[in-house]
Amino acid sequence: MLLEVENLTTLFRTKRGIIRAVDNVSLSLEKGDFISIVGESGCGKSTLAYSIIRLIDSPGEIAGGKIYFDGKELTSLSEEKMRKVRGKEIGMVFQDPMTSLDPLEKIGDQITETLMEHIDVTKKEAWQIAREMLEKVGLPPDRVESYPHQLSGGQRQRVVIAMAVSLNPKLLIADEPTTALDVIVQEKIMDLLNEMRKEGRAIMLITHDFALAAERSDRIAVMYAGWIIEMGDADRLTKEPMHPYTRGLIESVPDVWVDREIKPLPGFPPDLAKPPEGCRFRPRCPLATEKCMKEPPGVDVDGRYVKCWLFEVK
Amino acid sequence: MAEVRNLATTIFSFLPEAEGRYMVLTGLGIVITVALMAIFAPLIAPYDPIKSSGDVLQPPSAKHLMGTDNLGRDVFSRILFGSRVVLAVVFSASIISMIIGVPLGLISGYFGGKLDRVLSILMDSMYAFPGLILAIAIAAVLGPSVFNAVVAISVVYVPTYFRMIRGQTLSLKSLLFVEAARAIGATDWRIMRKYIFPNLIPTLVVVFSLSVADAILTEAGLSFLGFIVSAPTPDWGFELASGRPYLPAGYWWMITFPGLMVMLLSLGFALVGEGLSEIYAPRRER
Amino acid sequence: MLKVEGLKKYYPVQKSSIEVLLTKRRDFVRAVDGVTFDVQKGEVLSLVGESGCGKTTTGRILVGLETPTDGRIYFKDKEVTSMEKDELRRLRRHIQMVFQDPYASLNPRMKIGEHLEDSLAVHGIAEGEEAKEMAMAMLDRVGLPGEQFYNRMPYQLSGGQRQRVAIARAMILKPEFVVADEPVSMIDVSLRAAILDLLMSFREEYDLSMIFITHDLSVARLVGDRIAVMYLGKIVEIGETRKVIHNPRHPYTAALLSSVPSFMKRRKRVEIIGDIANPIDIPPGCRYHPRCPFARDVCRKDEPELEGDRHLFACHFPLELTF
Numbered sequence: 001m002l003l004e005v006e007n008l009t010t011l012f013r014t015k016r017g018i019i020r021a022v023d024n025v026s027l028s029l030e031k032g033d034f035i036s037i038v039g040e041s042g043c044g045k046s047t048l049a050y051s052i053i054r055l056i057d058s059p060g061e062i063a064g065g066k067i068y069f070d071g072k073e074l075t076s077l078s079e080e081k082m083r084k085v086r087g088k089e090i091g092m093v094f095q096d097p098m099t100s101l102d103p104l105e106k107i108g109d110q111i112t113e114t115l116m117e118h119i120d121v122t123k124k125e126a127w128q129i130a131r132e133m134l135e136k137v138g139l140p141p142d143r144v145e146s147y148p149h150q151l152s153g154g155q156r157q158r159v160v161i162a163m164a165v166s167l168n169p170k171l172l173i174a175d176e177p178t179t180a181l182d183v184i185v186q187e188k189i190m191d192l193l194n195e196m197r198k199e200g201r202a203i204m205l206i207t208h209d210f211a212l213a214a215e216r217s218d219r220i221a222v223m224y225a226g227w228i229i230e231m232g233d234a235d236r237l238t239k240e241p242m243h244p245y246t247r248g249l250i251e252s253v254p255d256v257w258v259d260r261e262i263k264p265l266p267g268f269p270p271d272l273a274k275p276p277e278g279c280r281f282r283p284r285c286p287l288a289t290e291k292c293m294k295e296p297p298g299v300d301v302d303g304r305y306v307k308c309w310l311f312e313v314k
Numbered sequence: 315m316a317e318v319r320n321l322a323t324t325i326f327s328f329l330p331e332a333e334g335r336y337m338v339l340t341g342l343g344i345v346i347t348v349a350l351m352a353i354f355a356p357l358i359a360p361y362d363p364i365k366s367s368g369d370v371l372q373p374p375s376a377k378h379l380m381g382t383d384n385l386g387r388d389v390f391s392r393i394l395f396g397s398r399v400v401l402a403v404v405f406s407a408s409i410i411s412m413i414i415g416v417p418l419g420l421i422s423g424y425f426g427g428k429l430d431r432v433l434s435i436l437m438d439s440m441y442a443f444p445g446l447i448l449a450i451a452i453a454a455v456l457g458p459s460v461f462n463a464v465v466a467i468s469v470v471y472v473p474t475y476f477r478m479i480r481g482q483t484l485s486l487k488s489l490l491f492v493e494a495a496r497a498i499g500a501t502d503w504r505i506m507r508k509y510i511f512p513n514l515i516p517t518l519v520v521v522f523s524l525s526v527a528d529a530i531l532t533e534a535g536l537s538f539l540g541f542i543v544s545a546p547t548p549d550w551g552f553e554l555a556s557g558r559p560y561l562p563a564g565y566w567w568m569i570t571f572p573g574l575m576v577m578l579l580s581l582g583f584a585l586v587g588e589g590l591s592e593i594y595a596p597r598r599e600r
Numbered sequence: 601m602l603k604v605e606g607l608k609k610y611y612p613v614q615k616s617s618i619e620v621l622l623t624k625r626r627d628f629v630r631a632v633d634g635v636t637f638d639v640q641k642g643e644v645l646s647l648v649g650e651s652g653c654g655k656t657t658t659g660r661i662l663v664g665l666e667t668p669t670d671g672r673i674y675f676k677d678k679e680v681t682s683m684e685k686d687e688l689r690r691l692r693r694h695i696q697m698v699f700q701d702p703y704a705s706l707n708p709r710m711k712i713g714e715h716l717e718d719s720l721a722v723h724g725i726a727e728g729e730e731a732k733e734m735a736m737a738m739l740d741r742v743g744l745p746g747e748q749f750y751n752r753m754p755y756q757l758s759g760g761q762r763q764r765v766a767i768a769r770a771m772i773l774k775p776e777f778v779v780a781d782e783p784v785s786m787i788d789v790s791l792r793a794a795i796l797d798l799l800m801s802f803r804e805e806y807d808l809s810m811i812f813i814t815h816d817l818s819v820a821r822l823v824g825d826r827i828a829v830m831y832l833g834k835i836v837e838i839g840e841t842r843k844v845i846h847n848p849r850h851p852y853t854a855a856l857l858s859s860v861p862s863f864m865k866r867r868k869r870v871e872i873i874g875d876i877a878n879p880i881d882i883p884p885g886c887r888y889h890p891r892c893p894f895a896r897d898v899c900r901k902d903e904p905e906l907e908g909d910r911h912l913f914a915c916h917f918p919l920e921l922t923f
Contacts, residue, residue: 040788040789040790041788042788152875152876154875155875182650182651182815183650183815183816183817183856183859183860183861184650184855184856184859184872185875186859186861187859208788208789209789209861210789210863211818211860211861211862211863212861214861214863214865215861215862215863215865216861238863248790249789249790250863252789252790252792252793253789253792253793253818254793254796254818254819254821254822255818255862255863255864256817256818256821256845256857256860256862257845257862257864257923258862258863258864262793262796262797262822263793264791264793264794264796264797265790265791265793265794266794268758268760268788268790268791269788269790
């Protein structure tokens with residue numbers, strides 16, 4: 001296993017109460033795996049990603065659980081060692097490429113700096129690697145001389161990916177990397193991520209777009225209100241969703257090629273400072289029963305993880 | 315009125331957690347104390363401010379809290395009554411500047427064009443002039459009187475309101491909810507009144523407090539130079555002027571106490587203004 | 601219902617003072633560059649394209665937030681472009697808009713109920729108690745119980761709820777025509793369907809005509825009777841939804857379609873080269889040719905016209921494929 005997250009809990013202490021943004025979440029990832037974490041805004045999917053690279057700032061904290069990555073346990077690692085893991089072993093791509101780019105510095109300088117911080121190369125060698133990296137992500141190598149504002153949104157995201165993979169990380173976490181981009185550019189960025197995967201890297205894609213996850217990943221984990229409520233093979237999960245939320249979500253989104261009505265999901269996501277008692281999806285669930293007043297167990301049904309009383313092992 | 319009430323609830327709901335709350339509370343404390351002094355001056359004042367109440371040039375004592383002046387009048391009583399003039403002049407002047415500056419800024423920022431360019435140049439050139447000198451010039455032309463001082467001071471602060479309101483209007487104008495109002499078919503007048511003006515109120519409160527703080531100093535300056543009141547009416551700036559010749563001889567109380575009061579009141583308003591702007595600065599709407 | 605002919609909107613490019621002194625040429629961003637279409641009574645036309653293709657500008661011109669550089673708009677056979685300011689303002693009642701960003705489209709210092717009443721007051725439809733009653737009823741209608749929501753302020757509402765308010769304040773005027781500009785793209789995924797449902801229920805109730813602007817072809821397919829695809833300020837293909845989706849004739853439509861993520865996994869891929877061109881320097885000939893894998897010489901010289909019977913496309917060598 002490349003990455004094993006065990007019972008991870010990340011919470012935020014706010015004035016309104018304790019928010020368990022990631023609550024007792026476990027998942028694992030092998031080399032070359034492409035997993036998507038799917039959910040709505042506020043479901044904890046980004047917090048999960050940030051927890052793995054331990055970029056959780058006060059008032060948030062990782063309150064429990066373990067993260068094993070490539071033989072190391074990350075939650076107990078010193079900040080200094082963690083800094084080496086970040087970037088070098090786990091690359092990160094964010095939604096807004098400008099958050100990772102310095103507007104006043106040339107692209108080449110930015111990649112070179114990252115390289116020289118982590119590996120022992122001369123400026124000249126690093127500059128050469130930067131050119132190669134740009135070529136690899138489909139940009140002309142002479143773009144090293146450009147400033148971020150001279151590039152389009154899609155090109156900037158390519159640069160960020162180039163930076164993220166320049167240190168050859170084993171895991172690449174992409175947090176809504178294409179949300180701000182048009183579908184045609186999204187397509188190309190996704191192809192690029194897929195190429196990175198083919199080189200043996202594991203990819204974790206955080207997205208709200210179920211269809212995109214279905215199309216691109218091997219496995220999908222669906223998050224709702226801090227929980228993973230269903231996780232399994234992408235194909236099977238989208239064709240035969242088990243959890244009522246997964247099913248509801250799939251039925252509520254239109255699809256270009258499918259001629260069907262969409263069914264709105266009733267209600268809205270809970271306030272995590274005051275989550276509903278028992279199952280957090282209960283207030284919106286058409287199949288809720290008495291039993292759902294208690295937290296449902298996470299069970300394994302033919303290799304699919306489901307956190308719902310409907311699938312309780314008898 | 316509803317806007318004012320909204321503002322009040324907004325301020326009070328923010329106060330418990332926002333950074334600037336202590337500044338605002340301290341400032342308000344000072345301002346309210348001085349206001350109470352002015353309102354209840356006849357009740358608090360131990361002596362008649364314009365009549366001699368004992369020996370001349372007595373240092374502060376239990377009988378005369380802040381001593382007596384060169385004519386034997388009680389300095390404390392004169393300060394109490396003086397606060398009335400200060401507050402009256404400064405408040406009426408600031409309200410007049412606001413009444414002139416805000417609509418001009420709003421119209422100028424909202425409609426833009428030639429009118430905006432002309433007004434902006436005019437206001438900027440006024441703003442570039444040092445406030446006190448401009449006020450002295452105007453007061454000198456009009457002649458010394460409380461009314462003329464109010465006019466002089468209000469002219470000085472019109473550009474402050476104009477500039478702030480114009481800038482805010484410009485940025486509010488491009489916001490989506492103003493566009494949405496246009497899309498509904500709202501008239502320009504309605505958009506200014508219901509969509510832009512209410513959103514200017516926070517800025518306005520801040521600018522008002524800060525400009526009052528500044529106007530207090532300007533008023534003191536004018537008064538010092540004798541452009542506002544004449545003897546025997548008490549006014550802080552005027553007290554400074556009449557106490558000045560006696561300072562070298564060691565009669566420090568005639569000048570110290572009025573001076574401190576000018577500083578304190580100005581500080582009070584400045585604290586309210588700065589504190590509020592700190593509270594509003596990170597727009598806390600979820 | 602609505603007819604648009606040769607609509608253009610050019611924005612002058614901001615230049616530095618040195619450039620202004622040195623050159624005489626003025627550059628323009630050709631945001632909308634000759635758009636012609638019509639919308640029938642009760643029909644929904646989806647306007648799709650990438651960001652910067654001019655779809656939002658087109659919508660803004662229709663509701664009067666921008667004045668066109670050139671072209672004519674007819675609303676119920678009356679020419680809008682030559683109307684007086686006052687007449688135009690009265691027309692607003694019938695042409696309403698729902699904006700993309702529900703967080704910015706409401707006045708932060710105005711109660712939810714007042715937003716609806718303001719719509720009524722602007723057009724002198726109702727005031728006071730009567731207006732309040734109508735507002736309450738409309739809030740109920742959009743799923744925000746009036747009793748609870750009338751007195752709330754916008755910041756107390758979620759994005760989905762705000763968008764309902766935005767819809768309510770447009771619909772309370774019983775418009776005949778609505779421009780919906782990406783009304784769900786900023787809404788949580790699980791709430792989108794409900795907002796779309798709400799919009800479509802008004803469409804039935806009022807027999808609304810609608811322009812639905814979206815970058816999402818799956819939404820366009822769902823709501824639109826017809827789809828118009830825009831590229832660099834021009835419509836490159838327009839026709840019945842089913843036709844455009846399953847038999848796209850323009851290579852750009854095909855490329856766009858083939859890049860939409862779908863649960864069905866992809867069947868065909870149609871290539872598109874490079875990045876979108878700068879709307880200041882629109883390529884000569886067919887404006888799509890630099891990105892088109894099928895471009896030939898003629899495409900670099902002659903600009904194709906939008907032609908066809910009910911399914912129109914602007915391409916010298918239209919595709920024959922079935923998705």
